[in-house]
Structure formats: C-alpha cells, structure tokens
Amino acid sequence: MTARILDGKAVAQMVRAEVRAGAEALAARDVRPGLVVVLVGEDPASQVYVRNKDKAAREAGFEVRTVRLAATARQAELEAEVRALNAVRAVHGILVPLPLPKGLDADRVVRLIDPAKDVDGLTPENVAALAMGRPGLRPCTPAGCIELCDRHAIALEGKDVVVVGRSMLVGKPFALLALERNATVTIAHSRTRDLAEHVRRADVVVAAVGRPALVKGDWIRPGAAVLDVGINRLADGRLVGDVDFETAKERAGWITPVPGGVGPMTIAMLLANTLQAAALQTGNSLPARTRSVASTS
Ligand code: NAD
Numbered sequence: 001m002t003a004r005i006l007d008g009k010a011v012a013q014m015v016r017a018e019v020r021a022g023a024e025a026l027a028a029r030d031v032r033p034g035l036v037v038v039l040v041g042e043d044p045a046s047q048v049y050v051r052n053k054d055k056a057a058r059e060a061g062f063e064v065r066t067v068r069l070a071a072t073a074r075q076a077e078l079e080a081e082v083r084a085l086n087a088v089r090a091v092h093g094i095l096v097p098l099p100l101p102k103g104l105d106a107d108r109v110v111r112l113i114d115p116a117k118d119v120d121g122l123t124p125e126n127v128a129a130l131a132m133g134r135p136g137l138r139p140c141t142p143a144g145c146i147e148l149c150d151r152h153a154i155a156l157e158g159k160d161v162v163v164v165g166r167s168m169l170v171g172k173p174f175a176l177l178a179l180e181r182n183a184t185v186t187i188a189h190s191r192t193r194d195l196a197e198h199v200r201r202a203d204v205v206v207a208a209v210g211r212p213a214l215v216k217g218d219w220i221r222p223g224a225a226v227l228d229v230g231i232n233r234l235a236d237g238r239l240v241g242d243v244d245f246e247t248a249k250e251r252a253g254w255i256t257p258v259p260g261g262v263g264p265m266t267i268a269m270l271l272a273n274t275l276q277a278a279a280l281q282t283g284n285s286l287p288a289r290t291r292s293v294a295s296t297s
Contacts, residue, residue: 003252004152006227008144011151012264016060019271022286023061026278033278034063035093035119036085040078041071041101049097056267062274063090071101078104079112086114092278093119095270098169116281119273122168130176137273142174144265145206145227146181154204154225154254156181162198164188164215164242165208170229174206195219207242217247225254229262 023033035057037050050066057064067081078100085094094117100106110118115125121139129136149156161183165171175185188198199205199219207215208229220226230242241258249255256262279286 003226003249003255006148006152006225006254006256006261008148008256008261008264011148012144012268014151015147015265015268015272016056019268019275020060022275022279025286026275026282026284027061029282029284031278031282031284032061032063032090033092033274034088034090035065035095035274036091037064037066037095037097038069038078038081038085039066039097040069040073040104043097043099043101046097053095053267053270056271057274060271060275062271073101073104075104075108078109082109082112086112086117089281091117092281093117093270093274095120117277119270119277121173121273127168127173130173133180137277138177138269139169139173140269140273141170141208141229141262141266142177143273144262144269145174145229146177147269148227148256148262148265149204149225152254156183156204159183159203160186160201161204161206162186162188162202163206163208164195164199165206165210165229167208170208171206174208178204205243209242211242212240213242213244215243215248217244217249217251220248220251222251223253224251226252226256227262228256228258231258231263 039050054064085091094113096109098106110122113123115123118126118137121137126136130138156178161178163171163175166187166189175187178185186198188195196219199215200221202221202224204225206227210230212232226243226248228241228243232240234240239259
C-alpha cells in the first residue's frame with residue numbers, strides 16, 4: 001500500500017482563498033484585518049517565518065506590520081510594546097514569535113497579550129477555552145492538523161489518536177482538539193515507556209517532537225493517517241519530519257510530507273485566526289469555511 005498524501009500546500013491555498021474572501025467582506029464594512037508581529041532578536045527561523053507570514057497576510061488583504069526589537073531589549077520594553085498594541089483598535093492580532101532571546105520571560109509576555117488579539121492561541125484564557133470546549137482562538141499548528149483531516153474527510157470520532165509530544169504549542173492542544181472531536185487520545189512524550197507499542201494501535205498518529213525518523217515505518221498501523229509536525233534540518237541540508245516517511249508511506253493510508261504538509265497550514269490558520277479576531281472585535285460575523293479537498297477530487 002502507498003499512502004495518499006495529505007497535501008498541506010493545496011489545503012492551505014484553499015483556506016487562504018477563503019480568508020481573502022472573508023477579508024473582502026470585512027473591507028466592504030470598512031474593516032481591514034490588522035496583524036502586528038513583535039520580533040525580538042535575530043533568530044533565523046523566526047525571521048523566515050515572519051517574512052512568509054508577512055507576504056501571506058498582505059496577499060489576504062490584511063494590514064501587516066513587524067515591530068523589531070533588538071536581542072538586547074529589556075523585558076519592560078517588550079511588555080510596553082505589547083500593552084501599547086493591545087490598546088490600538090486597528091490591530092486585531094498580535095504575534096510574538098518564540099523562542100525569545102535569553103533573559104526574556106516569554107510566559108509573562110504571552111500572558112499580557114489581549115486574549116481577543118491572541119492569534120497564536122497561547123494565552124491562559126484561550127488555553128482554558130480550548131480545555132473547556134468553549135469558543136476561542138486555537139493554536140495555529142494543531143488547528144491546521146485538524147483542518148487537514150477535515151478537508152480530506154478523515155473523521156476522528158471514535159478513533160485511537162496517538163500524539164507524540166506534549167508541548168503547549170502542538171502536542172497538548174492537538175490532543176484537546178482531537179478529544180473535542182470524540183477521539184480516544186493518548187499523549188506520548190519523552191518518558192513514555194514503549195512508544196512503538198502506542199503508535200502501533202493508532203488510527204491517527206501526530207508526531208511533534210523534533211527528532212528525525214523517531215517514528216519508524218513499521219510502527220504504523222496499516223491504513224493509519226500520519227501527520228508529521230516535526231521540522232528537522234539534516235546535515236546535508238534536507239528538511240525532514242519526525243516520521244521515517246519512505247517506510248511509513250508504505251503502510252499508512254494518509255501521510256503528510258515534510259515540507260509541504262503541516263507547515264503551510266500553520267500560516268493559513270494564523271490568517272484564519274486573525275480574520276476571526278478582526279470580525280469578532282468589530283462585531284461582524286463570517287461565513288463558515290466548509291469546502292473539503294475530498295469533495296473536489
Ligand atoms: P518541544 O521541544 O516544545 O516539544 C517536544 C516534545 O517531544 C516534548 O513534549 C517531549 O516530551 C517530546 N519528546 C522528546 N523526546 C521524545 C521521545 N524520544 N519520544 C517521545 N516524545 C519525545 O517542540 P514543539 O514546539 O512541540 O515542536 C515539535 C516539532 O514540531 C519541532 O520539530 C518543531 O520545529 C516542529 N514544529 C512545526 C511546526 C509547523 O508549522 N510545521 C510548528 C511548530 C513546531
């Protein structure tokens with residue numbers, strides 16, 4: 001068996017086109033979604049990410065701006081910047097790319113962001129909303145994984161879902177989102193005793209660790225859906241995920257490539273969150289996004 005590809009690029013294009021249409025609808029009501037990125041220091045991964053976000057947000061019709069602070073910026077300076085942005089009405093989304101340079105307390109900064117503008121879905125208010133099943137802004141990467149499943153008609157209800165990794169950014173929120181979809185969820189992590197055994201019985205595997213080929217192909221249950229969130233750069237320059245793609249694709253029913261799987265979805269969901277934040281803050285409603293890849297192919 002060779003797995004079908006969960007095409008993140010194609011789904012991201014679809015989401016981005018819908019977001020653009022939503023932004024046009026808001027523009028007719030004199031609202032332009034506004035996103036500000038507060039970039040501290042010179043982390044190369046963050047720089048690339050910010051450039052891509054910037055371009056995508058402009059293409060969606062958003063007003064986008066990057067505030068750059070030096071790596072030597074003080075905590076108080078960064079906090080003052082976030083507080084000031086919280087108070088600007090035209091700014092609907094605030095993003096502070098992590099990790100922050102040494103000496104800065106990311107937790108304190110995230111807690112300061114107005115939850116209504118928290119387009120990364122990381123403030124305690126939005127984390128609590130997710131845990132309680134209430135409306136709120138959801139973290140972009142796990143929301144992108146759910147969107148990938150939805151658009152390929154991969155139902156999670158009743159399925160055994162194994163999430164490898166328990167970070168606040170990916171693993172934990174994905175587990176909660178899958179639970180919301182009535183999946184039976186296992187979260188594996190660095191202290192899990194027999195990872196292979198857990199993965200072997202999963203209908204859906206989500207790998208979010210940051211270790212190349214941690215998940216072996218022969219662990220994959222035949223027909224399972226495999227979502228590989230990991231991004232690892234090998235010594236020869238290649239980008240790979242956490243799953244051994246070549247062997248896993250021979251057993252899986254569905255699999256995301258790296259690159260071109262979950263990655264493009266993260267930016268698409270950031271745009272969707274910013275649009276949603278802009279609509280909510282201005283008292284507008286948006287149509288639901290419902291098209292699926294499965295129904296068009
Ligand atoms: P993290 O370092 O915060 O968390 C890693 C998790 O992996 C931890 O919970 C840890 O318990 C677990 N872990 C470590 N070793 C393990 C092992 N041997 N077995 C099982 N679990 C183990 O990382 P993160 O922020 O969640 O990111 C994970 C990966 O996803 C990274 O490669 C990151 O670059 C990537 N990522 C990709 C996107 C995207 O858009 N595609 C977005 C965010 C993160």
